[in-house]
Amino acid sequence: MSPKTPLIFEIKGNALDDGPGIRSVVFFKGCPLSCAWCHNPEGQHRQAQIVFDGQKCIGCDSCIEICSQHALNRETAGFLDREKCDLCGDCLDQCPSGALEKCGMSLSVNEVVSRVAKYIPFYQASGGGVTLSGGEPTSYPEFAGELAAKLQEEHVHVLLETSGHFDRTAFDVHLYPHLDAIYFDLKIVDSARHKELCGVDNKRILENFQDLFLRSMEGGVNLLPRVPLIPGMTATKKNLVDIANLLREVGATRVALLPYHPFWIEKLAHLGRPRPIAMSSEYLERLMTQDEIAQCYLPFAGLEIVDA
Ligand code: SF4
Ligand code: SF4
Secondary structure, three states, X not given: OOOOOOOEEEEEEEEOOOOOOOEEXXXXXXXXXXXXXXXXXXXXXXOOEEEEOOOOOOOOXXXXXXXXXXXXXXXXXXXXXXXXXXXXXXXXXXXXOOOXXXXXXXXXXXXXXXXHHOXXXXXXXXXXXXXXXXXXXXXXXXXXXXXXXXXXXXXOEEEEEEOOOOOHHHHHHHHHHHOOEEEEEOOOOOHHHHHHHHOOOOHHHHHHHHHHHHHHHOOOOEEEEEEEOOEOOOEOHHXXXXXXXXXXXXXXXXXXXXXXXXXXXXXXXXXXXXXXXXXXXXXXXXXXXXXXXXXXHHHHOOOEEOOO
């Protein structure tokens, strides 16, 4: 696989939460960020991964017997020694319960198009389309751009969900001309804190946001800023005030605030990964109260809060 060609870890149909109307969402595998609260941790690594769901396992040990690499062992945390596993897939064929799955499909642009094109009548009837998500689609500008171009030839609305951390030259050449809308996530304004919780500083993200937002005001691709509300991380009073000020400075009139869901944490165990230190059990159990959520809206007074 060329580094320019992504693996796709899911194509979700009938999606109602990733843009207007009924949509298909194409999830790219691989992301330059590693946010502590990432809802799609299976999208962080570029390579394919074996996913093990202990809840589905019936304990037959067929997989252990078939594995020539001796990578499966009940003494190993998470059941699978990922250093030993060569992703041959033999255990998947052997598993009777679907407890083992491979995450990451190698698909051509045309294969992705054919999978989503069958829903075109639903997109057209509902004002929907296709959303490129991840992971980070802009990490693969040639592939994502070719996909978006082919969808636009079919008159399909193409929306990009992005962390904003990308090389703008490649983005402008390959992807930007074929987009109808961008959902741009703004997380943390303090660069050191951004690096601490997301793995990279935010210099490039803020530059890209300002550039793309100004272009959207001048008739370019429509851009909606989104802010994930993660208690104690993004959803601190200071950070939300900083983001709201940044939005006002560029002339934004709308923003989407994304509620926090801790349901993704099981996915980490399926990937054999520990919880980030910032995500203690106590933290995860503590959902935001309605009052706390309402407080998050206050710094954005004067901006229209929209769904995304
Ligand atoms: S994918 Fe192959 S090497 Fe990896 S655990 Fe399964 S059988 Fe073993
Ligand atoms: S083959 Fe599937 S059900 Fe049997 S032990 Fe392995 S993971 Fe569990």
